[in-house]
Amino acid sequence: MKKVLVGILVLATLCCLAGCGGTSGQNITGIITTDNMVYFEPKCPECNHIGRTKSVNVCKGEDYNGTHFCEECGKIFDFAIER
Numbered sequence: 001m002k003k004v005l006v007g008i009l010v011l012a013t014l015c016c017l018a019g020c021g022g023t024s025g026q027n028i029t030g031i032i033t034t035d036n037m038v039y040f041e042p043k044c045p046e047c048n049h050i051g052r053t054k055s056v057n058v059c060k061g062e063d064y065n066g067t068h069f070c071e072e073c074g075k076i077f078d079f080a081i082e083r
Contacts, residue, residue, distance in 0.1 A: 022060075022083065023038060023081065023082070023083045024081075024082050025040065025079060025080055025081040025082060026078075026079060026080040027042060027043055027044070027045055027068075027077055027078065027079040027080070028040040028041065028042055028043060028079050028080075028081065029041050029043045029050060030050075030053070031081075033083070036057055036058070036059050037055050037056070037057055037058070038055065038056055038058045038064070038081055038083060039053055039054070039055045040053070040054060040055075040056075040079075040081065041053050041054070042054065042068040042070075042077075042079050044068075044070040044072065044073060044075060044077060045075075045077055046070065046073050046075045046077070047070065047072050047073040047075070049070055049071065049072035049073065051068060051070065051071065054068075056081065058081055058083050059083070060083055061083065062083055063080065063081065063082050063083070064080070064081040064083075065078065065079070065080050065081075066078070066079055066080075067079070
């Protein structure tokens with residue numbers, strides 16, 4: 001019984017931590033944040049291909065805009081990160 005309770009508490013804590021941060025973006029997925037870094041994967045709006053993980057230095061309250069070349073379909077697209 002104790003193991004089940006501990007497991008539920010750990011799962012609830014991880015879910016809360018995953019929801020914290022308030023980081024969102026356009027044409028990206030897999031967002032992971034640390035104090036000053038955001039790790040993400042660009043997602044092509046044309047073919048939905050997910051690119052390799054990238055990282056940028058973005059502090060809370062800052063925005064970041066960039067471009068990415070899709071290796072699958074060859075489209076160049078913009079992405080944005082709001083933190």
